[in-house]
Amino acid sequence: MSWLRALKETTRSGLKVERNRLEPLFALRATAGLALVVISTFLLAGPEAAVSSAFGAFQAAIATFQRSWRPRPVLALASGTTLAITTFLGYLAGAHLLIFLSLLAVWTFVAGLSWALGPTVGVIASSNVAMVLVTVTLPTTIPEAAGHAGVIFLGGFVQAALIVLFPIRRWGAQRDALADALAAEADYARRLRHDPTAPFDPAPLMAAREAAVVTARQARTRPAELHGARGLAERIRPVLASLADPAVGAAAEGPERDRVRELLAAAGEILDAAARAIRHGEPVALPPAAVAALRTPDTGAILAGPPRRAATRLGALLDDVVETAAPGTAAAPPRTFLTRLAVVFRRAPAPQQQTPTHSDTRPIPLIRPSVPALGPKAARALKKELRQGSSPYLRHAIRVTAVVVIGYVLGEFLPFGHGYWAPLASVMVMRPDFSQTYGRAVARFGGTIVGVSVASAIVVVTDPGVPLSITLAIICAGLMYLLLRTGYVVGQVMIAAYIVFLLGTIGADVNQTVYERVLLTLLGGLLAMLSYAVYPAWETPRLRTRLADWLIADGRYAAAVVHHYAEPAGHACPDVRQALLDARAARIAWREAKARAANEPVRHRGLSRSAADDAGEALAQIARIGMLMEAHLPERGATPVPAAARLADALREATEQGAKAVRERKVPDWKPVRECLERWDGDGVPDRVVLRGARLLLDGLDELSDALEPSPPR
Known part of the structure; x- marks a missing residue:
C-alpha cells in the first residue's frame, strides 16, 4: 500500500463515528462522581484544588470504561493512585526544567513499554503522562504538592466508591461475554446446516474465557449461571462440527443429513435461548419446537456410528447448558429437560462413553492474581520486552519518549505559551501500531479544532465565572462519557472543551487564542506521525x-x-x-x-x-x-x-x-x-x-x- 493510500485509510478510520449502544447510566454515575469531587473541593479549598481533583476523578472514570475484566473499583483506584503519585513528583520537579524533563522521559518510557501488559494498562499509563503535563502547569508551591496529589487521589477514590455503592448491571461484562459465546455457537449451528465445513471465529470463546478468570473474592460471589456454561460451550463446538461434517459425521445427502439439519436448527434455538437468559439474568424460555425436534424418537433409528454418538453428546450438553443458564429458578426446566434421550437413542453407546454432565462435575474457577501479586509478573514481562531489540513495544516506548520530550521543549521555547498542548497531543494519540497512531492523530487534530473553537467562543462571548465554567466542564465530561464508544474524534471534541472550561476556572489560557492551541496540537500530531515514519515497527x-x-x-x-x-x-x-x-x-x-x-x-x-x-x-x-x-x-x-x-x-x-x-x-x-x-x-x-x-x-x-x-x- 502506498503512503498516500495508507494516509487516506487511516484518516477515514480516525474520523469514523459509529452508532454503538450508549450506556447512559454508566455515564451518569461517572459524571456524578466528577461533579461531587469538583464542587466539594471548590467549596472547601478553592479553584486550584478543584482543578486537581477534577483531573483525578475524570481520569479514574475513563479507566473504568476500558475493556478489562478487573473490577471497576480497582481500575478507578489504580488510576487515581498512580496519577496522584506521578503528579506529586511532577509538582516537585516542575520548577526545574532539566529535572522535570528527566522525570518526564522516565514516565513516558515506562508508559510506552506498559502496553506490553495490555491495552488497559497502556491507556491508564499514557493518560497519566498526559494529565501530569497539564496539572504541573497549575500554580502551586512545594508544600502544597502533597495536598494536590491527595485531592487527585480523592477523585479516584470517589469514583470507586460510587461504583461500589451504586452498582449498575453487576457482572454485566461477564454476562455479555458468555452470552456472545453461546450466541456465536448458535449462529455456527445454523450455518452448518447449509455449509457443513463453515468456519468458526474462536474470538467469542476466548473473550468468554478471559471474562471467566476472576479473583478469589469474585469467585465466591459470582452468579451461579456464570460458573459452568463456558466450559459447556467449549465442548459443544466440536460436537456441532463433527455432527455436520460429512468426513466424520452424517452423510452428505439423505435421511441422515436431513435429521442432522433438524438437530442443528434446534441446537441453535436452544443456545440462543440460553444466551438471552444469561445476558439478562432471567430463566430460560425454551422454544417448544426445538425441544420437540430433539426428542423425536426417529434419531436413534436414522443415525448410526459417530453421528449418533455426536447427537447423543449434543443432547446431553444442551441439557447442561439450559440447567446452568438458570439454576435454582422455578421457571427453569426440570433436571434433564430431554428426559427421553435414553429412549430416543436406544442404541447409544454405553454410559461410560457419555460426557459427564454439569451436575456430575463442579467447574474449577480460573483465578486471577490480585493487583499486588501482578507486580513480579509485570516486571518479568517488561524485562522480557527490554531484552528484545525488535520488540514493537520497546520501539513504541522509545518513540513516544523522544516525541514527548522534544514536543515539551519546543512548546516551552515557542512564543505561544502553555506549550504542554503539543506533547499532550502526542502522548494521547501514539500507539504501538501505525494505523491507530495516524488515525488518532487526525482525529485528535480535528476534534481539538472543533472542541477548542466552540469552548473558546463560549468563553469569549459569555465570560463565564468560576461556577459556570465548572458546570460547563462537567457537562462536557458527561457527554464524553456518554459518547465515548461512538468514535475517538467525538471524545476529543468533548475533552478539548472540558480542558478549556476547567483551566478557565483558574484564569489559565485566557490570553491564548484558538489559533495557537490548534497549532500546538497540530505540532504534537505531526511529531507523532513523523516518529513512526522515522522509527517504525511495521507488522x-x-x-x-x-x-x-x-x-x-x-x-x-x-x-x-x-x-x-x-x-x-x-x-x-x-x-x-x-x-x-x-x-x-x-x-x-x-x-x-x-x-x-x-x-x-x-x-x-x-x-x-x-x-x-x-x-x-x-x-x-x-x-x-x-x-x-x-x-x-x-x-x-x-x-x-x-x-x-x-x-x-x-x-x-x-x-x-x-x-x-x-x-x-x-x-x-x-x-x-x-x-x-x-x-x-x-x-x-x-x-x-x-x-x-x-x-x-x-x-x-x-x-x-x-x-x-x-x-x-x-
Missing part, C-alpha cells in the same frame, strides 16, 4: 513469523489430539486443552497482525495479501480438522490405535520444519506426514475418524504449501 515484515507461529501451534494441537487415539484417555485431556488455547491465541495474533499490516505503507516482502488469505484459510481448516478428531476422542480403556502415535510425532516434526521454511520464505514439505500415512499398517483396530482425519490434515498442509508457492513472473 508486515513479521507476517511470516506470525504465520509460522500459528502453524506450530496448529501442529501441536493436531498432534496432541492424534496421540490420544494411541493412548486413549477420554475427553478430559489437559494437554489437548492447552494446545487448543495456544492455537487459538496464535490465530488471533495472526488475524490482528494481518489487520494492522493491511493499512501499512510497506510492501508485502514475500507474502502477498492473497497468499496470506489462502494460508490463513488453510491453517484454519487444519485447526477445524483437529477439532473434529477431538470430538471423537476414545474413552479411557478403548482399543488403542498404535499407528496414531507415529502420526502424532510426524505432525510435530513436519510442522516445526514447515514453520522454519515459512520464516525463510521457502515452501514447506510434508514428507514425514506423507510417509507415515503411506506406511499406515492398521495396527490394532483401524479407526475411521483418525485415519480420515489424518488424510484431511495432509490435505490442509498441502493447501498451505500451495498458498505459499511463489507466483509465476508476469
